[in-house]
Every structure is written in C-alpha cells, then in structure tokens.
Amino acid sequence: MSGDNAPLEILKGAILGSEKHGVDVILVGEKDVLSKTAKDNGLDISGFTIVEAGGPHITMEDHPGEIMKPERASSSMAVSLDLLKSGGGDALVCAGNTGALLTGATLKIRRIKGVRRAALGAIIPLGSPTMLADAGAQTDCTPENLLIFAIMGSLFMEKVMGISSPKTALINNGAEEHKGTPLQSEAYKLLKEEKLINFVGNIEGREIPEGKVDVMVADGFTGNIVLKLCEGAGLFVKSVLKQLFYKNAVSKFSALLVKSGLKKLKKDMSYDEFGGAPFLGISKPVIKAHGSANATSIAYCILQAKNYALSGMIEEIEKIVASRKENEEQ
Numbered sequence: 001m002s003g004d005n006a007p008l009e010i011l012k013g014a015i016l017g018s019e020k021h022g023v024d025v026i027l028v029g030e031k032d033v034l035s036k037t038a039k040d041n042g043l044d045i046s047g048f049t050i051v052e053a054g055g056p057h058i059t060m061e062d063h064p065g066e067i068m069k070p071e072r073a074s075s076s077m078a079v080s081l082d083l084l085k086s087g088g089g090d091a092l093v094c095a096g097n098t099g100a101l102l103t104g105a106t107l108k109i110r111r112i113k114g115v116r117r118a119a120l121g122a123i124i125p126l127g128s129p130t131m132l133a134d135a136g137a138q139t140d141c142t143p144e145n146l147l148i149f150a151i152m153g154s155l156f157m158e159k160v161m162g163i164s165s166p167k168t169a170l171i172n173n174g175a176e177e178h179k180g181t182p183l184q185s186e187a188y189k190l191l192k193e194e195k196l197i198n199f200v201g202n203i204e205g206r207e208i209p210e211g212k213v214d215v216m217v218a219d220g221f222t223g224n225i226v227l228k229l230c231e232g233a234g235l236f237v238k239s240v241l242k243q244l245f246y247k248n249a250v251s252k253f254s255a256l257l258v259k260s261g262l263k264k265l266k267k268d269m270s271y272d273e274f275g276g277a278p279f280l281g282i283s284k285p286v287i288k289a290h291g292s293a294n295a296t297s298i299a300y301c302i303l304q305a306k307n308y309a310l311s312g313m314i315e316e317i318e319k320i321v322a323s324r325k326e327n328e329e330q
Contacts (some may be wrong), residue, residue: 001029001057001076002096004292007037010095013298015043021303026089028053028080051088053079057096060291064099068107077101081108084284091285091305093276095293102137105279105286112314114321117141118281119149120220120288121156124230126211131157131166133217133280136224143186146170146217147194152280152317153215154197159311160278160304166214169203171222176202183219191217196320209233275304281317285309 001007007029014025027034027050038045053076058067066072077096081104084092094101102118111118122135133153138145150168157166170188172180177188179202191199203213208226218226245251276289285308289301
C-alpha cells in the first residue's frame with residue numbers, strides 16, 4: 001500500500017516480477033482493496049498469498065518514527081517488516097517512505113552484527129549502474145563508517161549486480177589525497193589501505209556523470225545532494241531533447257532519423273531497469289523502490305531482492321566485520 005502509484009503499479013510489478021524471475025511474491029495490504037484493484041484492471045492475483053494489513057498506512061509525509069508506533073502496527077510497511085523478521089519472507093521490496101522504512105528495518109530487522117550504521121545504496125544509471133553509498137541515510141558519519149559503506153557497496157555490485165572488481169571512489173572536491181574536510185581526508189587513507197576494495201581515489205562532481213566508477217562513497221548529506229542532482233539532470237536532459245525535436249516539422253523529421261539512438265539514451269538514463277536502493281548493513285535484504293516506481297521498476301526490484309537474498313553477501317559482511325574487530329582487539 002506504499003508508494004505514489006500504489007497499489008496498481010505494485011500489483012502489476014509483482015505479477016511481472018513473479019513471472020519473469022521465478023519468485024513467490026507475498027502481497028501485504030488490504031485484501032479487499034487489492035482484490036478490487038486487480039479485478040478492475042484485469043489482473044490475475046489468484047496465485048498470490050495476500051497478508052492482511054488494514055492500516056492506517058505510512059504515508060510519504062509521515063515522520064520516520066511513525067513506523068514504530070503501536071497504532072501503525074497494521075500498516076503494510078510494519079506488517080511486511082514483521083514478516084521478514086519472523087522468516088515469512090526472504091527479502092522485502094517497498095516503495096514507501098524511505099525514512100520510515102530505514103527506521104523500521106533498523107529497529108525491527110536490526111543491523112548486521114558489528115555494523116554501526118546502515119547505508120542507503122542508491123543505484124544511479126550513468127551509462128552503467130553505479131552504486132552511491134550513502135545516498136541519504138546517515139548525515140553524520142565517521143571515516144570508519146565510510147570505509148564500511150565502501151566495502152558493502154563493492155560487495156553488492158560484485159555479488160548482486162555481477163561487476164567484477166568494482167572500481168570504488170570517494171566523492172570529494174578534488175582529486176588530491178589531502179582534499180576535503182577531515183572526514184574525507186581521513187576516509188581516503190582508510191580506503192587506500194583497504195585490500196577488500198578496488199579503490200581508485202577521489203571523484204569530483206563534474207566526473208560523476210561520466211560513469212567512470214562502479215561505487216561512489218559519501219556521507220549521507222553529500223550523497224543525497226548528488227543523488228537528487230543526478231535525478232534532476234536526467235529530467236533536464238529529457239526535457240531539452242523533447243523541446244528540441246518537437247519544435248517544428250523539420251526537427252520532428254530529424255527525431256525520426258535518430259529514433260533508435262534516442263530510445264537507447266532514454267533506456268540508459270532510466271532508473272526503471274536498475275531496481276531499487278538496498279539498505280546496506282541491515283541483517284536481511286530490504287530494497288527501497290523509488291516512490292514513483294512503475295511496474296517495470298518493481299519487477300526489477302524483485303529480481304534485485306532475489307539476487308540479494310541468494311548472494312550470501314550479508315553473511316560475508318558479518319564475517320568481515322567480525323574479523324576486523326578481532327584484529328583490532330589483538
């Protein structure tokens with residue numbers, strides 16, 4: 001029941017994701033509403049398990065803490081998290097309130113043992129999928145937090161997205177090692193020494209759209225600005241191209257000549273085919289779909305959730321963190 005296009009696009013995406021990716025999907029929400037929405041739109045959800053969540057539901061405007069209030073225990077988000085916690089599912093996909101979902105995942109599902117901060121790992125389409133960690137979950141970070149974000153982001157891109165030895169960079173205001181605030185300069189030293197990642201140095205804002213790296217590391221404040229800027233830039237480019245090619249008859253004809261190229265550009269810049277944003281550091285797979293996610297995007301989130309659940313990445317992070325703690329104590 002969460003997201004700008006819920007429940008219709010969520011239902012469509014669940015059907016598409018289940019058919020394409022061989023996943024058993026559990027729908028969580030108001031049974032009567034879901035059944036009526038499906039019937040009114042010619043959708044067959046007879047093969048799906050529906051778990052009742054009568055609400056009141058978490059809205060996009062609600063404070064993140066609302067998810068833990070007793071009066072919201074029957075919201076679709078809270079019921080979904082409880083199901084995941086109890087083993088009723090292997091992974092969770094939700095298009096609702098990001099802050100509430102993170103709060104609920106942190107307090108109900110809990111973080112991986114030894115991980116002090118969870119990160120929002122947004123996937124940005126920059127020609128190829130690029131992980132941004134953190135994209136807004138943690139605004140107050142230590143250099144050690146950024147190091148763990150880098151390790152988790154690199155593992156996700158390798159094990160879930162299939163990128164071998166992903167190139168990892170630190171978002172900074174210059175390429176030199178000493179650039180940035182104490183947070184960035186100290187984090188640089190840790191990242192440079194870490195053997196578990198393929199660290200390639202700092203990345204400046206102007207280099208981000210070039211898609212040079214596979215993982216970009218930042219504190220949540222910086223990361224969220226970068227994320228929103230990338231989203232806005234994509235919308236701007238699409239708007240300019242539309243105005244350019246639909247200006248007059250000549251420009252419309254020109255658009256026909258480059259139609260295939262424009263389709264490819266639109267696909268390369270679309271968030272729909274890269275899934276959602278995983279909460280890195282949570283002890284079970286939680287995928288935050290875009291608030292305005294359509295059926296295609298939800299289906300890809302389901303694939304992403306499946307791959308995440310089967311990757312063994314969470315167990316590997318737990319071992320890495322435990323090993324680091326053991327080494328520090330020696």
